[in-house]
Amino acid sequence: MEIEVKDISKKYGNLQVLRNFNIKLEEKRISAILGPSGCGKTTLLNIISGLEKYDSGSIIGIENKKFSYIFQEDRLLPWSSVEENIHFVLKKDYKDQEIINITDKYLKIVGLEEYRHYYPNQLSGGMKQRVAIARAFAYPSDILLMDEPFKGLDMELKKNLIEAFISLWKKDKRTVIFVTHDMDEAMRLADYIFILGGKPLAIKEKVVTNAKK
């Protein structure tokens, strides 16, 4: 089922971030939301994920759905090892042996199985973000949200991570909502690109790409 955001409004004090904002996102596709910094993209993502409340409107298609979220920062538990970080999000849904198998599977895909016992401070920024990606895929989510996950990484690393992401996604297609301000990233990853802009925020253009095919 597609996700339909209908007439969502959100205000922070006097700042109207979203006013009657509408967007439809297709199931099992990667939709990129492209727009300038500070336009309200992250707010939109946080509203869809339930991290933030909205003032009015409705969202259809997210009832009883599970979310994964790849944040701008890795958001790993600094005192837990790579594998413990993934176990952390799986404890509720799986038995012990399943947790170990799933963790192994996804760490292998992102190429970090040898680093399972490492702690985040022993890893580079790119490796930490790969752990965060593995965590997002390991979690049995229906919808995967990404908020500029490749920001601040160098070109080579970004390319590797995008490839890792695409190979993961092809094996396990989920609805992905991907927020970025980088057209190049959006072109490489997404099936659809929504270009946002203006005040109040609205969709200016919807682009269909065929990057991954």
Next chain:
Amino acid sequence: MKSFITWKNNKTFKAWVIVFWTLVWGIVSLLINKEIYLPSPISTLKAFTQLIIVVEFWKSIFMSVFRVMFGFIISCVLGISIGIVCGLNRLFYELFNPLIISIKSTPVISFIIIALIWFESDNVPIFICFLMCFPVIWTNVVEGIRNVDNNLLEMAHVYNVKRYMIIKKIYIPSVIPYISAAITMALGLGWKVTVAAEVLSSPKYSIGKHLYDAKVYLEAPAVFAWTGVIIILSFGFEFLFKYIFKKLKL
């Protein structure tokens, strides 16, 4: 020429600092020349050697250590558990905060006097130690909980992690550095107030009672020697706990 930085960190240099102040102490006591006001380091040491050969000395130390530890452990258990609840829950925080503030701003001597009415002399120092250490630990734990990284909490929320797992894997590890700081602080405080309470409540075996007796009989060297014992014990325990934290990598 050795730079200041190298010999500042040197252990022999630190020993010389101690020697220097002991000399100052010796010279001042020579100038005053009245043992009753300021005993010399030598007579203090003599008093100390006379103390340690008596069984009662060790019994008293054992009992005082026991009181400090007992009061301290209760403060840790209650301070950490109530602190976590108050850090997580606004209502409990508002309920406990005025109580903690009142305890903190009441002079310890008032509590000792009240405790003398309420408890047996053996238990007064334990109660006082608890009363002084508990707010320190509680405050640090609440502070630690409040400073938990909100980004991690958001992450756990999106991934629908159970509350007890959030407490175990996010709150507790975040609070541990605050707890170890609080424990070191509370321990030093615990020693001082326990001995103060012992001076007034005079349990049979206690450092405080001996300190008081030495004062009554105008044995200044013994007062100094007992004070030295308290300092050594306080340092010793602080060192021990820091060592344990280091071993446990807290």
